[in-house]
Amino acid sequence: MQKVLKLLQILERHQYKDQGEKRPVGGHGAGVCFCDDSGNMVMHKVGKTNSSPAKDLSLLKDFAQQKSRIILGHVRHASSNLMNTVEYAEATQPYKVNCLDIAEVVSVHNGKVQNYEEIRKDLSKEHCFQSEIVKLVDSEVVPHLFEENLVICNDEDEARKRTSEMIKGSNTVVVLTRSEGRSQLHVLHKRFTRGMHLWKNNKDEIILCSREEPLQQVFGDLLEAGDFEKEISIEWIPYELRTRSREKLYQRAYKVIDS
Ligand SMILES: [Zn+2]
Numbered sequence: 001m002q003k004v005l006k007l008l009q010i011l012e013r014h015q016y017k018d019q020g021e022k023r024p025v026g027g028h029g030a031g032v033c034f035c036d037d038s039g040n041m042v043m044h045k046v047g048k049t050n051s052s053p054a055k056d057l058s059l060l061k062d063f064a065q066q067k068s069r070i071i072l073g074h075v076r077h078a079s080s081n082l083m084n085t086v087e088y089a090e091a092t093q094p095y096k097v098n099c100l101d102i103a104e105v106v107s108v109h110n111g112k113v114q115n116y117e118e119i120r121k122d123l124s125k126e127h128c129f130q131s132e133i134v135k136l137v138d139s140e141v142v143p144h145l146f147e148e149n150l151v152i153c154n155d156e157d158e159a160r161k162r163t164s165e166m167i168k169g170s171n172t173v174v175v176l177t178r179s180e181g182r183s184q185l186h187v188l189h190k191r192f193t194r195g196m197h198l199w200k201n202n203k204d205e206i207i208l209c210s211r212e213e214p215l216q217q218v219f220g221d222l223l224e225a226g227d228f229e230k231e232i233s234i235e236w237i238p239y240e241l242r243t244r245s246r247e248k249l250y251q252r253a254y255k256v257i258d259s
Pocket residue numbers: 097098099100126127128143144145147
């Protein structure tokens with residue numbers, strides 16, 4: 001956990017300034033969701049109240065010492081229309097939902113779901129949105145849409161494909177599903193985002209991050225010691241180089257070993 005917390009602190013300030021990237025990856029909130037000793041997914045999140053939410057997160061009591069085989073972390077950089085939500089933990093990620101009693105769905109998202117209000121309107125009444133105590137955040141429609149698609153498709157791969165088709169814009173989504181003792185990690189990428197890099201080894205262990213440099217800085221030794229190989233490498237693309245032919249579409253499911 002401590003390595004993840006360190007990574008989040010580096011990641012939230014990471015920015016390709018020399019290539020014209022206008023904003024750092026995070027700075028407006030940070031969170032982690034991890035599997036505890038009893039097999040429950042536990043969430044800790046903070047909004048922006050100081051200069052480094054990732055640092056604030058790392059100072060929360062009792063969990064920095066945790067060891068876990070499954071950890072999903074996120075640093076937030078809010079869209080301009082959501083700047084009034086940054087101090088609220090409810091508006092930051094990950095999100096963990098289970099409104100339809102079909103599976104526990106934990107998601108992290110980067111990008112902008114352009115049609116999020118429309119998706120929200122079309123979802124069934126059973127969903128409960130944490131961010132709505134302040135203002136609906138586009139990232140939060142993703143896990144709810146995924147669980148609704150799980151009900152419709154009754155198949156995780158089909159649900160992921162349908163979710164990918166339904167969300168408009170440039171988006172990276174990582175969704176962990178857990179039901180009946182079985183976990184899967186779904187990864188999808190559309191068009192242009194902050195990036196997506198994923199390593200896997202022959203024990204089916206996975207490490208992923210939007211940025212390669214911070215990940216290498218903190219987990220470089222582990223990647224080497226664990227014989228990890230790069231499986232996905234999607235870079236951030238400078239705005240002026242964004243052409244149709246450079247758009248990246250990717251999606252896949254990975255099995256997750258809980259124990
Ligand atoms: Zn829901």
